[in-house]
Structures are given as structure tokens and as C-alpha cells.
Amino acid sequence: MSKSGTDMRHHKKPIISPLRYPGGKASLYTRLRAIVRANDLTSGTYIEPYAGGAGAALGLLVTGQVRRIVINDLDPAIYAFWKAVVSEPLAISRRIEKVELSVKEWARQKDVYLNAPRDDYLNLGFATFFLNRTNRSGVLNGGPIGGMDQTGKYKIDARFNRDALAERLRLIALHAKRISVTNLDGMTVIKRYSKRDNTFIYADPPYFEKAGSLYLNSFDQSHHSSLAACLNSVSDAKWLLTYDNVSRVADLYADRRREIFSLNYSAHRVTKANEVMVFSDSLTVV
Template sequence: MNNSGASMRHHKKPIISPLRYPGGKASLYTRLRAIVRANDLTAGTYVEPYAGGAGAALGLLVTGQVRRIVINDLDPAIYAFWKAVTSEPLAISRMVEKAELTVSEWSRQKDIYLNAPRDDYLNLGFATFFLNRTNRSGVLNGGPIGGMDQTGKYKIDARFNRSTLVERLRLISLHAKRISVTNTDGMTVIKRYSKRENTLIYADPPYFEKAGSLYLNSFEDAHHSSLAACLNSVSDAKWLLTYDNVPRVPELYPDRRREVFSLNYSAHRVTKANEIMVFSDALTVA
């Protein structure tokens, strides 16, 4: 195993996603771009079975590194957001422009998030977005920045820069025809796209540690084992996987190449954490 965390490059990356995600992987843009090029996939499809904020996917698409991207998330609220962004960009942009950044509005959006019909993509998607931008660390089951009494150092509007967010939505809308948004199990997506040529799959599932508090769909050990069985069975496809660097990962992927790297992590406070990247046999590692 190559244990050279210093080899993981963190150059300036495009920030396209409107969502805030703890441990989001937009910072891996440069490395992923190098892998795309090394595998001659610039005219291909990039797939994220556990997309979340989809920061890396959008960066690669908007800068022309790949032809198409697939954003999949099992959580119906996150799916609703991406569905609304790609199918009703003007409507959701207007909602961003007009949103009241108050605790009472936060409570109203929280109610929509919890109770809206799952197929009401626009309203559920906007409520998801509103909470993501106004909650501490972007965690949807958290409370508002500044607290309910707004006595904190930062207030509820601290991460809601309307003009910046509207511009990101506009930029995504320009590429919407090349974005596929799905709402299914990540392993189903892996199995589907592993059979296709000119495709790179990047799996970034819920992690072993702190998954319950940071992710909307946490994994039990059985899920991690099932995912490993799925990925190991398609080692002839082009895929890579990232996890927190725990002993369970080499146990699940003993025959795959692995590399430890460091990543800035921004839930509650900025820290630097070691993570691990796993590569399929068919992937040329750049």
C-alpha cells in the first residue's frame, strides 16, 4: 500500500455545489481530474452512488473534465434538491432570492422538510437546501446557526450568501442536460454502471466513525460488508472508494490497492483527518 499522504494534491478547486457537506470531497477535484485523464475518460461518465453535496462531480462536469455525471442519493430530501435544481432551476433560484432568514422561517422550512410529500421536489428540495445552509455544519438534523435565540457569534444568515448561491444554481442549470439524478441504493448504481465503458465510479459512502451524526443515511457493518462484496466483484471496472482510515477497510479490501491521504474536515470545527482511498484493479492510478 502506498502510504504517501503527501502525494494527495490539494490545489485550488472549483466550488460549484450549493450544499454544505461535512467531509465533502470537492477538495479531491485535482486528484480526480488526474485519474479521469490517466484513464482516458474525458468523454465519459462520472458516477457518484453516494453523492451528497456532489462537489467533486459538479467540479469535473463544469470544467469539462467529463461529459456526463450521475448524482445518486438514497435520501429522498437530498434527491429532491438535486431534482429541483436540474428540472426547475429558475423556481428554486427565486426561492433563494426571496427567502426570509429568520428563526420562524427556519421552523417553517423544518416542518416542510419533515412532512412534505416526497415527490414535491421543489418545496422539499428547497427546505432541504434552506436547512443545509442555515444549520450548524450543514447537518440537516442539527439546529440553526446562532441557536434558536440567535445569541451565538454567527447568525442564521452566516452561510446564506444569496448572490453566490444563485450563481451556483445558474451554473449548474447550464449543464443540467448532462446530469442524471437518481434516488436508489448505491450498490444498485454501482452494479448498473460497472458494466458500462468510459465510466468512472467514485464511491464515498457513509463512514465507519461518526456516520450517524454526519450523514443522512448511516451504515451498519453489514452495509459496509455488502458494499465491499459489490465493489470487489467488479474489480475489472474503473472505480475508487474513500473511507475514514480505520482497520476495517484493509480487512474488507485486502486485494485492492490503497492509499492514505489527509483531508480538511469541517463539522463543528476545522480539523485534518487521515482517510483512505481504495482503487479497483482496472483503474490507472494517477
């Protein structure tokens, strides 16, 4: 199995998500798995209201740590991708195997990404995926790896390993019946699932300072406050939140347990970032 492929050796951090996500949380897999087990949630539903690449969710699902996952994202392009993966994985796989990797095709996919009807989820979803794999740092509104003239050190196909990506698609397709994909505001999802038993919500909303242009940022200061009001009001549910470690988080979640942690973050360069986890009161933290 190729190194960049679906690497599950030692069952440590399975790389299943086909999307590259700046700040992606697939690396939290081991911690989340421990928390799921400690809270007796292995037969339950794991929910990501701000899913993005959904790296941790997919890792937990395919290794059998949770029974079902919910992938929610408000960005219609990200939603279209996940919807296409779950409902038409073969069509996406076929396109992955055949699509031309050139600047001309990049321009065509960019046009689809910008102009396709939002409910044309196969075309919009594939265009989103194509740009995510061929743009610098996976940033959807960025330029292609290697530049428009392809004179850079790395070329447009540098992150498009067809075999490894098609394999990830096959693996997800096997578990598709246990994946729900929605396109709602994250708070709607939190309210919906926090009332149900046997659920675990992992919220990774757009950050205070890092969010910038990396992905859809529907959040302003008032959204951060509303999210805090929403989560604090259901602290008897089982949830975990991650944010950038800014003082607002300590203010908004003053009554909750918090823990600072580091994540390797590589949008433009590799740096150590300080992030913070916030835990609901009823969650057993390990």
C-alpha cells in the same frame, strides 16, 4: 466575483455545490481530474453513488473534465434537492433570492422538511437546501446558526450568500442536461454502471466511525461488507472508493491497492482526518 462565490481562479478547486457537506469531497477535484485524464475518461460518465453535496462531480462537469455525471443519493431529501436543481433551477434561484432569513422561516422550512410528501421535490428540495445553509455545520437535524434566540456571534444568514448561491445554481442549470439524478441504493448504481464502458465510479459511502448523525446513515456492518463484495466483484471496472482509515477497510479490500490521505474536515472544528482511498485493479492511478 466574491470570494465565497463560484471561485474558479487557477482552475484548482471550483466550488460549485450549493450544499454544505461535512466531509465533502470537493477538495479531491484535482486528484480526480488527474485520474479521469490518465484513464482517458474525459468523454465518459462520472458517477457518485453516494453523492451528498456532489462537490467533486459538479466541479468535474462544469470545467469540462467529464461529459456526463450521475448524482445518486438514497436520502429522499437530498435527492429532492438535486432533482429540483436539475429540473427547475429557476424556481430554486427565485426562492434563494427572496426567502426570508429568520428563525420563523427556519421553523417553517423545518416543518416542510419533516412533513412534505417525499415526491414534492421542489418544496422538499428547497427546505433541505435552506436548512443545510442555515443550520450549524449544515447538519440537517441541527439547530440554526446563532441559536433560536439569535444571540450567537454568527446569525442565521451567515452562510446564505444569496448572490453567490444563485450564481452556482445558474452555472449548474447550464449543464443540467448532462446531469442524471437518481434515488437508488448505491450498490444498485454501482452494479448498473460498472458493466458499461467509459464510466468512472467514485464511491464515498457513509464512513465506519464518522458517519454518526451527519447525514442519512443507512449503513451497518453488513452493508459495509456487501459493498465490499459488490466492488471487489467488479474490480475490472474503473472505480475509486474513499473511507475513514480503519482496519476494517484493509480487511475488506485486502486485494486492492490502497492509499492513506488527509482531508480537512470541519463538522464542529477543523481537524486533520486520516482517510483511505481504495482503487479498482483496472484503474490507472496517478
